[in-house]
Amino acid sequence: MSRVLFPNIAVYHQEWLDVGDGHQLYIEQSGNPNGIAVVYLHGGPGGGSSKNHRRYFDPEKYRIILFDQRGCGRSKPSPSLNDNTPHHLVADLEVIRKHLSISRWLVSGGSWGTTLALLYGIKYPQAILGFILRGIFLGTKAEYNWLYNASGAASFFPEYYREFTEQVANINNVSVLQGYYDVLTGPNEIAAIAASKAWCLWELRLSTLAPHSPAEIQDDDYPHRALCMAKISSHYFVNHCFIDEGEILASIDNIKDIPAIILHGRYDMVCPLHSADKLVQHWPSAQLQILPQAGHSGFELQTIDGFCKAADTMANFIAEQSVE
Structure with missing residues (x-):
C-alpha cells in the first residue's frame, strides 16, 4: 500500500539561532520531543524549508x-x-546539533540537501545515526553543466531552455550561468527579480513528471523564495560549489559504515541518476532505491511513498540498535 504524507502538525518550538558572521538561522521542532532526532536539509542552495518536509x-x-x-x-x-x-553550512549544522543537546541524529535531505548531508557526515561521522537522502547531487561540474548548458537537460526541454536563456540574451561573452549570476547580483533590482523567477521556473519545469500549475508560483512569498534560490544557487555554481572536484567520493570512506537509504527518481532531470549510482558503488552501507515513475520533486507520489517507508525503516533500525 502506498504511503502518503503524515498530517500537518504544529511546531512546538521555533527560534532564530545566532551562528556568527551576522547570520541568524530559523530553526523549528515538531513531533515527539523525546523521539529520534532527525534533521531535514532543504535543497537549493537557498531553497528554504517547507512545512511538508516534516510530514x-x-x-x-x-x-x-x-x-x-x-x-x-x-x-x-x-x-x-x-x-x-x-x-559555513556544515559548521552551522554542528552548532545546531550542540545547541539542541543532541548526541547523534538521523540526517536527511533532498537535492542540494544531500550534498550538505554528505559533507557534514564526512566531517562529523560520529554525530550520525544514519542517512535518508533523495535526489543525489555531488556538487560536480558535470552536474551543474547538465542544468545550465545547452547540451544537458536543454536537449529534453528545448523550448523551456530558450525561454530560460532569454533573460541573459543581451549579456555577451559569458555562459548562461555567469550571465544569471551577474544579473542576480547586479544593481538592477527589477532585472534581478525577473531573472530569479525565470531561474526557478526552469528548474520547476524539470522537477516532476506531472505538469505544474501556475498557481504553484503565485503565493505571496514566492518572489522572496525565488530570489533566495536563484541568487544563492548561482553564487554556489559559479564558484564550483566551493568544493574540490570529486571531493565527496574521495572522502566517502569516512561514512562507509553508516547506514543510508538513497531514493532517486528514474526520470530525474535536475539531478540525473548516474550520480546516485556512482555514490553507492563507493558506499557499501548505502542502499539505492530507484523510483521507476518519479522525477526530482520530493512530493511526487512514489517519492513520498519511498521516503515515508524509509523513515519507518530507519526508526525501527535505530530502535533495534539502541536495545543492543
Missing part, C-alpha cells in the same frame, strides 16, 4: 528538526551571500 516522519517516533540554511528563507539576513559556503 515525511512519524511524529510519534521522531523529534523533527527543520531549519533554513544561512542567507535564505526565514533566516536573517535573507537573501545573503556573505560568508555563505558549504563549509
